[in-house]
Amino acid sequence: MPPIGEIIRNSQIWKSIFRHPAPVDRRNRIVVMLTNFFLHLHPVSAKKQGIALSYTWCMGGVTFFLFLVETVTGVLLMFYYRPTIEWAYSDILVLRDVTSLGILRELHRWGAHAMVITVWLHMYRVFLTGSYKPPREFNWVLGVILLLLTLLLSFTGYLLPWDQLAIWAITVGSNMARAAPFLGHEGPGSQLLSVGGIDMITNASDARFGLLGARFVGEETLNRFYILHCIAIPLGAALLLAIHFWRIRKDGGISSPM
Amino acid sequence: MHGHLTYDEFLASISGFLCSYYLAVAVMNGLFAVYQWKVNGNQRLAVVWSVVGLVCVIMGGIVSSGDAGMISYVSVPDSIKNMIDAAMMPVTYSLGTLAILFALFITREYWVKPNMAWLGLNLMLIFMGLSIADVDFAAIVMKPDNVPIVGLIFLLAFFTWLATYKAVENDRRIAQGELPLEAIDNEKVLVWPDLVYTELICMVGLTAFLLLWAIVLQAPLEEPASSVKTPNPSKAPWYFLGLQEMLVYYDPWMAGVMLPNMVVAGLMAIPYIDFNKKGNGYYTINERKFAYLTFQFGFLVLWITLIVMGTFLRGPNWNFFGFYETWDAHKVQAMNNVDLSQLFWVDLLHQPLPRPDPADPFLIKTLIIFKREVIGILGLIGYFAILPPLLAMKEKRLFQPLYRRMGLIRYMVMANLFLWMATLPIKMLARWTMDMKYFISIPEYFINF
Incomplete structure (x- = not known):
């Protein structure tokens, strides 16, 4: 046999x-x-030095893996979490103290911090090896957008526990939007946008209001950030990730001396 | 750590952690000693690193006692702590970091040698160990959300070393007419198994690390959100603290809107303004010094050190606190900043500052404001529009070759991005030396620069 x-x-x-x-x-x-x-994301063969760990640091791969970790733990967290002022904080408490597998939020939060760091290290490596040079210019641009989306993902997620740390970090961060030129009610030029003596840009119509859904960080903001965090930004990031990986192949694989 | 603990209780709470920390450093040095002996056959260095490891074991033993008298032997003496705190200010911190990084850059051929880098790592780790017995240092370093930044510092130190090590070796080879290391032995290999196994090992390692991190360190959760109780300091998430630090020098529309957008635009522009064809696909410094230094200045100096400062050294009211200083909400710092228009009209010309009457028509108001801010406005136009062509003129060595090869538009884009980046250190210097607040101050239209 x-x-x-x-x-x-x-x-x-x-x-x-x-x-x-x-x-x-x-x-x-x-x-x-x-x-x-x-496996078909990969080529069949690659330059030996191009895929050496000491050359790539595997930071792009690690970042993608962390994106997957965040997706899986994030979906599981959504089972336990309701994005309302009434429930958000107590759901996190229950998650910490009652739910089995109580490290779910820890995995998600530390994974998010780690992802910000690994994105930076990936960018650092790509810069130091000059891998953004032709023909890979546009993939670097996509990478910069993905870096931005990573920061926004982390930023929108910061609010969801609805504790003091969350609400004030988001308040400090989003206060910037009210100073946006023309679009923020305390920004330069916003007074110029008035019709018949009535200001178009006020604290109830400016960029900050659009971000928060209200004049201050409240119920509407929580809902808005929840949807941005769980649906809008991940979808955008997933699409750009696909193009980012596809372009690596199309632009000639991992960079290597010409 | 939390203010409620006595010093003895604090020591008892960290002695276990600190002991395992020193033992881990000892094991690390032991392994490095074995490596030196077995792989490099260097017995003298093996002995040196074994002794360092042994010292770490002894230090671990001392801290495990949890006794204040004993631990004082393995912590930074109070006199030195006070000296460091007294010397630390935004200006010494920023310029000191810059000087250290620049010195490391100049001497890179020496410190990238594995034994020198290992010594540097040991110094960093021992500095951490000696400092953590300090309540205030422990409070900022061991705060759960700050731990990633400690990790970031060590990771950046390691990867900067690794990249510099390879770049120094490649630069040496290139100077001798050889190919960079990445071009040697570079035939194609199959991705299965050579790449997929590396990826698998990284995934398994990272999963184990994340699980361990999640078990050891609980995610922070403070009191329920309250829109009336403002914490002091109120900080943005750590990766935005460089921007929050810029609020000290700029108004929000610059620090929070314009400059972040310029950073993103500048990053995206890099591949289109870096015309240098060399250094594609291998580590090198000498073949692309301008690009390398500009990027490192932006990333390590302006981005990372400001985040570290914003996280660890900015306390209540955004005041600056040394490593070992208690975050006292009542610390008073004199703020007598003046605008450039004030310096020009009042201090230099001894005239009152031109003030528009709110009832004036728009045009008149604008003209009076223009007159008041004329120095700042002309200076800004000169800085962004006239300085780049000046830098490109023949006698200036640095930028002229760039202009020749880039053409007018690309050169102006590059020069303006470069000058935008330089506004931050210029504003910092102006603040530190002249208490300068704004170069252009038009509160009437929310335009302060």
């Missing part, structure tokens, strides 16, 4: 799931990269 592992790998069920034999020889190591959905 053949070994049990071989029986399983030769079964109809296994073969129907995995479209390739075990990657133990050169041919099948190529086939696996081409026929597996999760």
